[in-house]
Amino acid sequence: MLLKRLTEAAGVSGNEKEVRDIIIEEIKDHVDELIVDRLGNVIAYKKGKEDSKKLMITAHMDEVGLMITDIDNEGLLKFTTVGGIDKRILVSKPVLIGKNKILGVIGAKPIHLQKREEWQRALNIDQLYIDIGAKNKEEAERLVNIGDYVSFDSQYIEFGDDLIKAKALDNRVGCSLLIELIKETKDIGFYGVFTVMEEIGLVGAGPAAYRVDPDISIILEGTLCYELPNMDEHLVPTSLNKGPAISIMDRTTLYDREFRDRIKKIAEKNNIPYQYRKTSMGGNDSGRIHTTKEGSITTAISVPCRNIHSPTSVMSKKDYKNTYNLLMAILSEYKKGEL
Amino acid sequence: MDTKEFLKKLSNGSSVSGFEYGLSDLITSSFKDHTDQITTDKLGNIIMLKKGTEDDSSIKIMIAAHMDEIGLMVKHIEDNGFIRFTNVGGIDPRTIVGQEVVVHGKEDLFGVIGSKPPHLQEPTEIDKAIKMEDMIIDLGYPKEKVLELVSIGDPITIKRDFKSLQGSRVMGKSLDDKAGIAVMYEAMLELSNLKHEADVYFVATVQEEVGTRGAFTSTYSINPDIGIAIDVGFGSTPELPKGATIDMGKGPGITIGGNIHPGLRDQLIEIAKQYNIPYQLEVTPGPTGTDGRAMQITRGGIPTLCLSVPLRYMHTSVEIIDMEDVKNTAKLLAFFISSITRENLEGLLCY
Numbered sequence: 035m036l037l038k039r040l041t042e043a044a045g046v047s048g049n050e051k052e053v054r055d056i057i058i059e060e061i062k063d064h065v066d067e068l069i070v071d072r073l074g075n076v077i078a079y080k081k082g083k084e085d086s087k088k089l090m091i092t093a094h095m096d097e098v099g100l101m102i103t104d105i106d107n108e109g110l111l112k113f114t115t116v117g118g119i120d121k122r123i124l125v126s127k128p129v130l131i132g133k134n135k136i137l138g139v140i141g142a143k144p145i146h147l148q149k150r151e152e153w154q155r156a157l158n159i160d161q162l163y164i165d166i167g168a169k170n171k172e173e174a175e176r177l178v179n180i181g182d183y184v185s186f187d188s189q190y191i192e193f194g195d196d197l198i199k200a201k202a203l204d205n206r207v208g209c210s211l212l213i214e215l216i217k218e219t220k221d222i223g224f225y226g227v228f229t230v231m232e233e234i235g236l237v238g239a240g241p242a243a244y245r246v247d248p249d250i251s252i253i254l255e256g257t258l259c260y261e262l263p264n265m266d267e268h269l270v271p272t273s274l275n276k277g278p279a280i281s282i283m284d285r286t287t288l289y290d291r292e293f294r295d296r297i298k299k300i301a302e303k304n305n306i307p308y309q310y311r312k313t314s315m316g317g318n319d320s321g322r323i324h325t326t327k328e329g330s331i332t333t334a335i336s337v338p339c340r341n342i343h344s345p346t347s348v349m350s351k352k353d354y355k356n357t358y359n360l361l362m363a364i365l366s367e368y369k370k371g372e373l
Numbered sequence: 374m375d376t377k378e379f380l381k382k383l384s385n386g387s388s389v390s391g392f393e394y395g396l397s398d399l400i401t402s403s404f405k406d407h408t409d410q411i412t413t414d415k416l417g418n419i420i421m422l423k424k425g426t427e428d429d430s431s432i433k434i435m436i437a438a439h440m441d442e443i444g445l446m447v448k449h450i451e452d453n454g455f456i457r458f459t460n461v462g463g464i465d466p467r468t469i470v471g472q473e474v475v476v477h478g479k480e481d482l483f484g485v486i487g488s489k490p491p492h493l494q495e496p497t498e499i500d501k502a503i504k505m506e507d508m509i510i511d512l513g514y515p516k517e518k519v520l521e522l523v524s525i526g527d528p529i530t531i532k533r534d535f536k537s538l539q540g541s542r543v544m545g546k547s548l549d550d551k552a553g554i555a556v557m558y559e560a561m562l563e564l565s566n567l568k569h570e571a572d573v574y575f576v577a578t579v580q581e582e583v584g585t586r587g588a589f590t591s592t593y594s595i596n597p598d599i600g601i602a603i604d605v606g607f608g609s610t611p612e613l614p615k616g617a618t619i620d621m622g623k624g625p626g627i628t629i630g631g632n633i634h635p636g637l638r639d640q641l642i643e644i645a646k647q648y649n650i651p652y653q654l655e656v657t658p659g660p661t662g663t664d665g666r667a668m669q670i671t672r673g674g675i676p677t678l679c680l681s682v683p684l685r686y687m688h689t690s691v692e693i694i695d696m697e698d699v700k701n702t703a704k705l706l707a708f709f710i711s712s713i714t715r716e717n718l719e720g721l722l723c724y
Contacts, residue, residue, distance in 0.1 A: 106611065108610075108611060110610070118492065120488065120489075120490075120491040120494070120499065121499070122470050122488070122502070122503060123471035123488055125689070126468035126469070126472070126686070126690050127471070127472075127691070128536070128691060136539075137537075137538060137544075139538075139544050139693065140691070141689060141691055141693070142467065142468050142686055142689050143612055144607055144613075144686070145463045145687075145688050146607070146662065146688070147607065147617060153465055153466065153467065153502055154501065155501070155502060156467065156499065156500050156501060156502050157467060161612065165686075166538055166539050167537075167543075167544070167693060169539075169621075173539060173540070177539065191483060193482075193483040193512070193513050194484075194511075194512050194513015194514050195513055195515065195518070196513075199483070258490045258492055258493065260489055260490055262455070262509065263451040271490075313492075315493055316490075316492040340485075340487060340511065341471060341485060341487055341488050342492075343490060343491055344471040344488055346471050346485040346486075348511060348513070
C-alpha cells in the first residue's frame, strides 16, 4: 500500500532519497516531463488539452527527525533535532540510524534513581542519547557516522474507526495524494512538485516555484489536529473526520480569499465535507511559493493529523478520501477553465 | 526453546501486576519438561519444582523471578472516547508520551498516547514534563464503541517489539524482570546436566512491582532453606553515579548488604571464581527492591541472596540487557545450587 511504503521510508529533511525514489517509481509512467532539480525536488509535468493557467500542486517529501552529532566513550550517540520536534516525545523510543537503519533506543534514567522534582522537568536533548547496544566507542564508530540521519522506528498501523497510525504522515499524506492525482487524472495539465527540506525552513519550495513559475498553487499537507475533551472550540485547530482543512492564515501566508472561496464552493457543490484550519501557527511551502518571482496565488489543503511531528501520528482514511475527492473536483473545474 | 526466543515471547506478552495470567501458559509449558511438579497458588504465583538428584533430599532452595510488569490502567472514558489512565508500578510519565499502547479490554485494542503539537505550545511549556493526568489514550473509536470494549480497571501495556541490538544486546519492554524468568529457564536447563541434592523451587512471582506480594505468599508456602531472587540491576550509563550501577556485559551483580546472607554470598562468589564466571558486586545496604526483601522476612526468616542482570533504562519500554549476562547469571545460579549439600549447608548458614 502506497501510504505504508511512503511513511515507513526514511526521509528526514536533507535526506529524502528513499522517498524520492518511491515517488519517481510511482509516477514516471504517468507524466510527460520529470526532473530532479539541483536541490533534490521532484518536478513532474503532465500535459493537458489546453492549459489556461499554470497550475502547480506541491507536497513536501521530508519529515522531522534527528542527526548524530557525537559518539561518546561508551559508544552512546549524541544527537540534535532536524525540524520542529518536541524533545519530550523522544524519550523511550526506538529509532533507525543511517543508511543501514541501525536500530537504537533513546533511554532514560530509571525512575528509582531520580529525585521527585526531576520528573517535573522535561529532559533536554543534551541529556538524551541513542544506545545501539555497542560495547564501546570503536564498535559504535564502525556502524554509525557523525552526521547520520535518524528517523523514528514506527510502523504503519490501521486501527480504530478507519484510522492510521504512522510516522511522517506530515507530509507523506500529501505525497500520496499528489501521486494519486498524477496517476488518476487525464488531459489535465499541471505540475506535480515534491519538495525537499520543508521542515527546516521551506528550503526546496522557492527554487521549485522559481523554475515552474506557476499562476496558481495548491499545497498539500498533513496538518495540526488537536482536540481534547472540554477544549474551547475556537482553540481546536482541526478535527479528525471533518474533511480536508483549508488554510486561512498561518505564519507564512495569508491565503488568497477569492481562491479559498472558490474551493469552498467546489466542496459544497460536490457535497464534500471540509473545515477551516483554525490556527495561525505553523506554516508550509506556500510561504516561499507565493512570494517567488512576481508572486502568485496559493491555497493549502491539508489532512488533519493528530500527534503531528511524533512517531505516532494519526489520521483518518475518511479525511484522506474526502481530500482526494475535493482535489479531483478542483481539477475538474480547472479542466473546464473555471478555476 | 532457545532462551532468547523464550525471552522475546515473555517480553512481547503482557502481564501487568495483578494481570499476570497472560503469561502463565507460556511459562508452565516452557518449564514442564524439565520440572517434576507445577502448581499455581491463590495469588497466581507459578511454583515449579525440580526435585533433587538424591533420593531423599531434604534441602529446599527457592528461586524467585517476578513475572509481572509495570503498566497502566483505565481510569475514565471521556465523551469523545479518549481514555484517561493511571499507572501500575513505578512509571516516569515522561517515558510514555507518544507511545503506542495496547488496551487489554474485551479484546486487545491498539491506541496511542497523544501529545500536543509543538506548533501550539507556549515556550514555557516545553521545559515542563507532561503529567500523566493530562495525557489521553486515543483508540480511534467513539465513546459508545469504547464503552462496549473497555471497562474501568482494564490493564494497558506499552506496545513494543523485542528486538536484537548490536552483539548480544537486546531491547524490549518489561525485561525487568522477564530477564529473570529467562535466567531461571536457562538455569533449569543447566541443572538438568548437574547433580544437585536440593529440591529446587522455581517461582514466577506476581505483583513484585507493587510491593513484592507474590514473594511473601510463595515463600511462606515453600518455606525454603535458601531463597534467591533473580532480578535486574541498574546498568551503568553516563548520567548515573558509578556506585549505584553495574556494567553491561560483565556478568551478574551479586548483591551485598543487609538483605543478603553473608555466608551464602561468600559461597556464591567462591563458585563464580571456581568456574570462571564473571560477576560484579552490587551494594545495597538496606532491603533490596526485589522479591529478596520479602523472602528474607517470611516465617522465621529465610537466608536470602540476590542476583541481578545488568539492565539499562529500567522501567522504560526500551530496556536493554546483554544475553551474555543472562547466560552467566544462569550458570552461576546452577553451579551454586549444585554446590549446596546437606553436609555444607549448616556451615554456610552459621554466623
